[in-house]
Amino acid sequence: MLPLIIEPAQLEQELSNPKLLLIDLCNEQTYRAGHIPNAHSVLPQEIMAGTPPAVGKQPDEARLTALFSRLGLTAEHHVVVYDDEGGGWAGRMIWLLDVIGHQKYSYLNGGLLAWKAANFPLTEHLPSPQAAPFKLHVNHQFSVDIDDILAELGSKDFVVWDARSPAEYCGEKVFAQKAGHIPGAINCEWTQLMDQQRQLRIRDDAKAVLASLGIDRSKTIVTHCQTHHRSGFTYLVGKTLGFSIRAYPGSWSEWGNHPNTPVDL
Incomplete structure (x- = not known):
C-alpha cells in the first residue's frame, strides 16, 4: 500500500504496477506536451458541476459514473493523482474519490513540477483506454x-x-x-x-x-x-x-x- 503522499522516486518504481491508476489533472495542452507514462488525463472541468452560481459543486451522478467508467476504476486500483499547480485540482480529485467511497489513493508531492525536476521520463503517448462499468456509491x-x-x-x-x-x-x-x-x-x-x-x-x-x-x-x-x-x-x-x-x-x-x-x- 502506497502512502497518502508519495515522492517522484516512489512513483517511478510503481509505474509498471497493473493496480496503479495514474490520473493527470493538468490542462489538455500540458498533458499532450508530455505527461507521466501511463497517466490518464482528467480535465478540471470534468470534476466540477459547472452550474452557476456554485460551479464547484460535485458533478451529478451520471457524469461521475461516466468519468470513472471511462477511467476503468475498480476497487483494486490504487489511484495516484497529480497536477502542475501545487495540488489544487489533484486535491479536489482526492476529495471526489472520498465522495465515491474509493480511499486507496496517493498524491504525488510537487506533482509534475517535482517529477520533471527529478529528470524522470515524460511521454506524449496516450495510454490505452481501460474502460469498465463503474457502480457509483456517493458518501456524503x-x-x-x-x-x-x-x-x-x-x-x-x-x-x-x-x-x-x-x-x-x-x-x-x-x-x-x-x-x-x-x-x-x-x-x-x-x-x-x-x-x-x-x-x-x-x-x-x-x-x-x-x-x-x-x-x-x-x-x-x-x-x-x-x-x-x-x-x-x-x-x-x-x-x-x-x-x-x-x-x-x-x-x-x-x-x-x-x-x-x-x-x-
Missing part, C-alpha cells in the same frame, strides 16, 4: 452545505478554513454579490502551505503553521475557497495531518450569492 460525510455550516457557527470545536486570498477574505476583492467571509472563518491562503523552493511540495512545517492560526486536530474543520479548487489542496493538507476535515464544495460562489447567509468583513 466528506461534504457540507450551507445548513451544516450554519448549524455549527459559534461552536468552539468547529472552524471554517478559508483558502482564498487575504484580499478576498477581507472583502477587498469581490467575486460574488457579497464581500467578506463566513463569520469566524480563519484565513490561510492555499499557497502559504506550498514550499516554493521544492516544486510546490507541501511544506514540512504545515502543521505548525496551521496550529499557530488555530487550525488543528482538536477541531472539526470545513474548508472552502471560491469554487472548491484551491480548497482541494487545503482538504488534502488536512488529510495528511490527520484532521477531521470536510469540504464545502458550494464555497464562496454559493455562500456569497445566497440571500440569507451571514458574512463578516
Whole structure:
C-alpha cells in the first residue's frame, strides 16, 4: 500500500504496477506536451458541476459514473493523482474519490513540477483506454452545505478554513454579490502551505503553521475557497495531518450569492 503522499522516486518504481491508476489533472495542452507514462488525463472541468452560481459543486451522478467508467476504476486500483499547480485540482480529485467511497489513493508531492525536476521520463503517448462499468456509491460525510455550516457557527470545536486570498477574505476583492467571509472563518491562503523552493511540495512545517492560526486536530474543520479548487489542496493538507476535515464544495460562489447567509468583513 502506497502512502497518502508519495515522492517522484516512489512513483517511478510503481509505474509498471497493473493496480496503479495514474490520473493527470493538468490542462489538455500540458498533458499532450508530455505527461507521466501511463497517466490518464482528467480535465478540471470534468470534476466540477459547472452550474452557476456554485460551479464547484460535485458533478451529478451520471457524469461521475461516466468519468470513472471511462477511467476503468475498480476497487483494486490504487489511484495516484497529480497536477502542475501545487495540488489544487489533484486535491479536489482526492476529495471526489472520498465522495465515491474509493480511499486507496496517493498524491504525488510537487506533482509534475517535482517529477520533471527529478529528470524522470515524460511521454506524449496516450495510454490505452481501460474502460469498465463503474457502480457509483456517493458518501456524503466528506461534504457540507450551507445548513451544516450554519448549524455549527459559534461552536468552539468547529472552524471554517478559508483558502482564498487575504484580499478576498477581507472583502477587498469581490467575486460574488457579497464581500467578506463566513463569520469566524480563519484565513490561510492555499499557497502559504506550498514550499516554493521544492516544486510546490507541501511544506514540512504545515502543521505548525496551521496550529499557530488555530487550525488543528482538536477541531472539526470545513474548508472552502471560491469554487472548491484551491480548497482541494487545503482538504488534502488536512488529510495528511490527520484532521477531521470536510469540504464545502458550494464555497464562496454559493455562500456569497445566497440571500440569507451571514458574512463578516
